[in-house]
Amino acid sequence: MEPRRLGRTDIEISPIGLGCMQFAGTANYARLMINPIGQETATSVVRAALDGGVTWFDTAEMYGNGRSEQALAAALKECGAVPGQVAVATKWTPYLRTAASITRTIGDRLNHLGGHPVALHQIHMPTGSLSSIPAQLKAMAGLVHAGQVRAVGVSNFSARQLRLAHRALAAEGVTLAANQVRISLLHRNVERDGVLRAARELGVTLIAYSPLEGGVLTGRYHEDPALARSAPPARRFFSRSVLSAQGLERTRPLIEAMRRIADGYGATVSQVALNWLITRYGDTVVAIPGASKPRQATEVAGAMGFALTEAELGRLDELSLP
Template sequence: MEARRLGRTDIEISPIGLGCMQFAGTANYTRLIINPIGQETATSVVRAALDGGVTWFDTAEMYGRGQSEQALAAALDECGIAPGQVTVATKWTPHLRTAASITRTIGERLARLRGHPVGLHQIHMPMGSLSSIPAQLKAMAQLVRSGRIRAVGVSNFSARQMVLAHRALARSAPPARRLFSRNVLSAQGLARTRPLIEAMRRIGDGHGATISQVALNWLITRYGDTVVAIPGASKPRQAAEAAGAMGFALTDAERGTLDELSLT
């Protein structure tokens, strides 16, 4: 698949990226959510993603207090990726902090990334900060104007919160108005979606693809080129499988079937 433009920026990324929470080590709560992996495995995962055509990686300050950022940077270096050759997205943690910490901590983000620039810097969640969201976005916009990051985004915001954030950011820095949200599909309701999953299995058999690849392909094509996905991977084969979702095209009839079943 062709690269896609990230919102209204001039940044181009692959439709599938790589989420890097699993690079967090054991420094904090993330070890309770996902099994951490060592540097050697992290590098192998990044290499598999790169080999599959992935050109952007999503990490965060919260993931191991910067350990994920550091591990990602080390992996990119080991794979021979020069700073700026791929896009790195990271996130600021708002918990019990003011907007001023956004500008105070950007130096640490850049240091952890070892020269790899921040293509997209995001507010990790819409709650927990001691400052208003408009104030947070104003601080982010200042980082764009100073050239320390390329674009601004938000993560885990509801649709309504995204609209309000977009308006606030547009007033602060029109050129930087890129909003990005990441949502997780819940494990609940699997019984209700069983017919959809079985359809994905049948469609996947026709393309030599797995259910996961069909799901990802459907996600990144259902809404044209406006949606991209960042599945995580703790093993190289998982990263290769996710990247493989970009390697085939669903037919209109197949997408129609999945659309219909997803609404039942």
């Protein structure tokens, strides 16, 4: 599958990147979202992703207070990926901080990434900061002008906030590259809340997080509903409407259709879920599945190996409408 341009920048990325929240360790809230893995496994996951054609990685300050950034850098080093060979996206945590902390903390981001440049620096969420959205974007633009990051993105921004961020950044002569939001076959809110339309109008890439709905769209919970009880607590909470017995029954026809389609390509249910995401919305959407095992990373990268037909996309559209 052809690489995509990140927004209107000159940065090229594979349609599937690797989400690295899984590398956050046990330090903070991330342990409620993930089953933590050690450095050796993280390195194997990164190696499998690189081998599968993944050219970029998404991490954040918030994932274990920088632990994920450090684990990613160590893994890339172990895999022999030199700075600049892959694109790294990270995020600033806004909670109870002013925009000045964007400038103050960029050194930590760069140190943690061990020489890998920040291709994309994102504001992790639109709420929580003591400064306005325009003030935050102005500080981000300063990092671009200083040559400390290549591009700027936001995350979890509504259509209104996205337009505001785009305007504020443009006033500083920088283009807004991306908005990272939750999108999957089971979470298609961007189609209704104006975010997809705004992104297309502004030339902003949407980076789909939780694209496998925390593993639900692999079909594993449909095969063994008892597994849901051992999912990390925040996953059980955020995906409660699908992880419940009724939720799994409601979505079973979708998973079964995905399995039939997957069989036709010698693929898996998760590969169909990801292929739908990176095909259905044209070039606008790229996806960052997470993986806690090298086998999973190989599988998610393999989602770039085929293209669903219009009829298959349409069938999945119908079956996944809320």
